[in-house]
Amino acid sequence: MAAQRGQRNGVGDTPPAPTAAEITTPIPRVAEVPAARDRARAIPEAAVARLAVYLRVLSGMQEQGAGTVSSEELAVAAGVNSAKLRKDLSYIGSYGTRGVGYEVVVLIEEIERILGLTRKHSVAVVGIGNLGHALANYGGFPGRGFPVTALFDVDPDLVGVPVGGIPVDHIDDIPRVCAEREVSIGVIATPPPAAQAVCDRLVEAGVQCILNFAPVVLQVPDHVEVRKVDLAVELQVLSFHVARRADDAAQGDGVAGMGPDLQVNGMVVS
Amino acid sequence: MAAQRGQRNGVGDTPPAPTAAEITTPIPRVAEVPAARDRARAIPEAAVARLAVYLRVLSGMQEQGAGTVSSEELAVAAGVNSAKLRKDLSYIGSYGTRGVGYEVVVLIEEIERILGLTRKHSVAVVGIGNLGHALANYGGFPGRGFPVTALFDVDPDLVGVPVGGIPVDHIDDIPRVCAEREVSIGVIATPPPAAQAVCDRLVEAGVQCILNFAPVVLQVPDHVEVRKVDLAVELQVLSFHVARRADDAAQGDGVAGMGPDLQVNGMVVS
DNA sequence: CCAACTTTGTGCACACGTTCACAAGCGGTA
DNA sequence: TACCGCTTGTGAACGTGTGCACAAAGTTGG
Ligand SMILES: NC(=O)c1ccc[n+]([C@@H]2O[C@H](COP(=O)([O-])OP(=O)(O)OC[C@H]3O[C@@H](n4cnc5c(N)ncnc54)[C@H](O)[C@@H]3O)[C@@H](O)[C@H]2O)c1
Ligand SMILES: NC(=O)c1ccc[n+]([C@@H]2O[C@H](COP(=O)([O-])OP(=O)(O)OC[C@H]3O[C@@H](n4cnc5c(N)ncnc54)[C@H](O)[C@@H]3O)[C@@H](O)[C@H]2O)c1
Numbered sequence: 001m002a003a004q005r006g007q008r009n010g011v012g013d014t015p016p017a018p019t020a021a022e023i024t025t026p027i028p029r030v031a032e033v034p035a036a037r038d039r040a041r042a043i044p045e046a047a048v049a050r051l052a053v054y055l056r057v058l059s060g061m062q063e064q065g066a067g068t069v070s071s072e073e074l075a076v077a078a079g080v081n082s083a084k085l086r087k088d089l090s091y092i093g094s095y096g097t098r099g100v101g102y103e104v105v106v107l108i109e110e111i112e113r114i115l116g117l118t119r120k121h122s123v124a125v126v127g128i129g130n131l132g133h134a135l136a137n138y139g140g141f142p143g144r145g146f147p148v149t150a151l152f153d154v155d156p157d158l159v160g161v162p163v164g165g166i167p168v169d170h171i172d173d174i175p176r177v178c179a180e181r182e183v184s185i186g187v188i189a190t191p192p193p194a195a196q197a198v199c200d201r202l203v204e205a206g207v208q209c210i211l212n213f214a215p216v217v218l219q220v221p222d223h224v225e226v227r228k229v230d231l232a233v234e235l236q237v238l239s240f241h242v243a244r245r246a247d248d249a250a251q252g253d254g255v256a257g258m259g260p261d262l263q264v265n266g267m268v269v270s
Numbered sequence: 271m272a273a274q275r276g277q278r279n280g281v282g283d284t285p286p287a288p289t290a291a292e293i294t295t296p297i298p299r300v301a302e303v304p305a306a307r308d309r310a311r312a313i314p315e316a317a318v319a320r321l322a323v324y325l326r327v328l329s330g331m332q333e334q335g336a337g338t339v340s341s342e343e344l345a346v347a348a349g350v351n352s353a354k355l356r357k358d359l360s361y362i363g364s365y366g367t368r369g370v371g372y373e374v375v376v377l378i379e380e381i382e383r384i385l386g387l388t389r390k391h392s393v394a395v396v397g398i399g400n401l402g403h404a405l406a407n408y409g410g411f412p413g414r415g416f417p418v419t420a421l422f423d424v425d426p427d428l429v430g431v432p433v434g435g436i437p438v439d440h441i442d443d444i445p446r447v448c449a450e451r452e453v454s455i456g457v458i459a460t461p462p463p464a465a466q467a468v469c470d471r472l473v474e475a476g477v478q479c480i481l482n483f484a485p486v487v488l489q490v491p492d493h494v495e496v497r498k499v500d501l502a503v504e505l506q507v508l509s510f511h512v513a514r515r516a517d518d519a520a521q522g523d524g525v526a527g528m529g530p531d532l533q534v535n536g537m538v539v540s
Numbered sequence: 541c542c543a544a545c546t547t548t549g550t551g552c553a554c555a556c557g558t559t560c561a562c563a564a565g566c567g568g569t570a
Numbered sequence: 571t572a573c574c575g576c577t578t579g580t581g582a583a584c585g586t587g588t589g590c591a592c593a594a595a596g597t598t599g600g
Contacts, residue, residue: 044587045507052506056485070547079487083589090549098548099596115506116513123505130404135501137400140485146505185508208515209508211501215326215410217349225511227504231405231481234497235393235416236322236385237315238455238479241495243386245478314557340577353559360579368578369566 043114047088053078054085055111062104070101117145124150124183124207126198127190128158128168131213135187136164149181154194171201178205185209192216317358318385323348324355325381332374340371387415394420394453394477396468397460398428398438401483405457406434419451424464441471448475455479462486 043051057077061069071089075082089096089107092114096102112118123146125135136151151168153159159170169177177183186202188195188210195214202210203224212218212228220226313321327347331339341359345352359366359377362384366372382388393416395405406421421438423429428438439447447453456472458465458480465484472480473494482488482498490496 043510046587048507048510049503052503053487053500055506056502057487071549072547077487079489081589083591084587086547086549087588094549096548097596098594099546099598101547114510114513116509116516117506119509119513121505121509121512130407134400134404140502141505144502144505145509146502184512185505209512211504211508217323217327217347219349223515225508227508229499229501229504230323231499232326232410232414232416233319233322234481234499235391235411235414235455236325236387237318238481238495238497239386239391239415240313240318240384242391242454242479243384243389245493245495246386316557341579342577351559353561354557356577356579357558364579366578367566368564369568369576371577 043091047091048115050078050080050084050088051092051111051115054088055108055115055117058104058108058111062108066104068097068101068103069107071096074102119145121146121185121209122149122181122183123147123185123187124152124174124178124181124202125187125189126152126171126174126202127188127194127214128153128155128163129189129191132189133163135189136166138164146185150177150183152177152198171198174201175205178202178207183207185211187211187213188218189213313361313384317361320348320350320354320358321362321381321385324358325378325385325387328374328378328381332378336374338367338371338373339377341366344372389415391416391454391479392419392452393417393455393457394422394444394448394451394472395457395459396422396441396444396472397458397464397484398423398425398433399459399461402459403433405459406436408434416455420447420453422447422468441468444471445475448472448477453477455481458482458484458488460484 054074057074058069061074061077071082071086075085078085086096089102092110095106095110123141125132125148128136128151132151132153136148141148148164148166151163151166152171152174153168154171156170158168161168178186183205184207186199186207186209188198188202190198192214195212195216196218199210199212199218199220203220208224210218210220210224210226212226213230215230215232218226218228324344327344328339331344331347341352341356345355348355359372362380365376365380393411395402395418398406398421402421402423406418411418418434418436421433421436422441422444423438424441426440429440431438448456453475454477456469456477456479458468458472460468462484465482465486466488469480469482469488469490473490478494480488480490480494480496482496483500485500485502488496488498
């Protein structure tokens with residue numbers, strides 16, 4: 001019976017103290033980032049994900065030699081509306097110049113700081129099958145501050161074999177290897193039945209972040225952050241939209257004719 | 271001007287009628303899906319994604335021979351709170367029995383119907399590199415109603431080679447092959463610079479849903495639905511949480527001692 | 541130095557999503 | 571039949587996120 005509320009009970013909610021941020025901040029540090037640290041707590045999850053996107057776009061702009069961007073330009077490039085972009089940026093501070101825009105370099109620095117990218121985050125992949133191989137071979141992570149430093153599998157044929165330049169270790173070595181290489185993010189790419197066990201091992205080894213590709217709901221302690229990538233769910237959501245659209249069309253409403261704007265792209269720059 | 275964010279603009283809003291459900295619901299139902307279709311429109315995006323998860327969990331329960339589930343059981347298994355689960359289910363209709371729970375079979379049927387899974391959705395993968403191979407070889411999709419029926423690449427060495435049992439076609443054949451095999455979902459797994467061009471080709475070929483793995487913001491017409499899977503963003507969001515947590519620890523604030531409850535994992539089953 | 545113009549940063553209202561809490565409905569039992 | 575305990579379904583409160591619209595702040599040109 002009963003104690004079911006567990007989830008919200010122990011986790012999500014700010015338990016008793018609504019204070020959170022407006023406390024006087026009793027001089028935790030004289031060093032830089034004075035108020036910014038406090039702000040970090042208040043950044044909406046959705047905004048964090050977008051900041052990562054802005055960062056990527058900004059990097060591209062920097063390579064093309066752009067010195068400054070306006071919120072409008074950046075917004076268009078990132079596929080969001082400019083008000084939202086400015087609000088997102090405001091969560092991390094005020095680094096723009098009114099009448100001008102933002103300095104690309106400054107914005108990159110600040111976003112990286114807020115996202116914790118000033119530090120390298122060592123990544124371990126567990127389950128070196130189809131997906132694990134793809135991840136291990138992918139060159140895009142190290143460049144963005146996420147070096148893949150450890151690979152694990154149970155298959156004895158795989159252990160010792162290097163994949164993407166890194167030899168596969170046996171999962172029994174998770175504790176030792178993760179400690180040695182200071183792994184901070186674990187990626188689970190095992191079959192679903194093995195996922196929870198692997199997750200438990202990673203957590204025991206001190207890994208605090210998990211990216212899970214197995215279609216399973218993982219149970220973890222409060223101090224561990226899990227994000228899941230579930231391709232089947234993505235496909236099903238797409239399927240839902242097709243179905244909804246089909247229904248709309250079947251109903252034969254006036255919108256069907258799609259007069260409003262031709263099919264160039266969903267975004268209007270003006 | 272204006273139509274900038276096709277995504278939200280065209281869809282989400284409940285136009286005029288707040289009626290929705292509080293009508294007396296006369297005549298529960300004899301003919302199917304009369305009102306249900308209307309409801310489909312009102313299902314929050316977030317709920318749709320969760321319905322897909324419930325569906326997976328229910329399938330597992332069905333295989334284990336379960337006949338009925340209570341919202342509480344299902345909620346725990348799906349990792350959500352039971353009120354949310356019931357609300358989500360209520361969007362698709364009332365298929366439970368008070369005092370008892372839901373019939374697993376019925377729930378599966380209804381969710382599949384709402385998600386449009388009664389129809390098969392043919393999938394095409396474009397870009398048969400690391401990731402494309404993994405996707406093509408993955409056996410989990412066909413079983414869930416998403417048969418991968420076409421593969422495309424530009425690399426002449428790949429064209430004609432079968433991957434996961436399906437021969438790779440050249441991207442110039444996208445229009446023909448997609449039409450022949452009635453592809454309804456396109457998966458983009460090409461390098462970022464090629465993504466937009468590939469997307470345009472798919473759209474031109476009549477594909478209405480795109481799942482994009484390339485870290486690029488795709489521009490599409492309003493009638494095309496795009497979902498993106500951006501692993502770099504996932505990792506960066508995790509990084510953000512590590513950083514935030516590190517800050518919290520550094521601040522050594524009083525919240526640490528809170529001790530409302532220890533609880534090993536977020537969920538209490540009793 | 542001022543006026544005109546540009547762009548940021550944000551208060552505010554609204555939309556969306558989550559959670560609570562309870563009446564309504566059902567099965568079982570006396 | 572009448573009662574009782576259990577579980578659903580949902581109105582309503584609440585919290586989060588989005589977008590508008592504008593004052594503040596800067597730049598440019600005269
Ligand atoms: N491949 C895809 O495109 C794809 C798509 C969606 C979801 N997924 C999910 O990702 C996961 C991996 O998929 P895959 O196609 O790479 O599977 P796979 O079978 O190719 O690889 C699984 C790997 O995990 C290893 N393994 C098994 N048990 C293990 C354990 N206890 N500890 C460590 N390693 C173990 C196996 O030896 C194997 O190398 C699955 O959960 C799958 O559902 C994969
Ligand atoms: N591999 C991963 O784990 C991973 C992780 C995150 C993101 N991604 C993204 O997924 C995409 C694919 O990654 P990958 O590792 O498989 O890359 P890859 O280089 O291994 O494969 C890319 C494939 O696309 C093909 N290609 C190139 N241009 C094409 C075009 N115009 N039309 C069709 N095909 C074309 C290439 O021939 C190649 O086979 C990239 O955008 C990458 O950023 C991959």
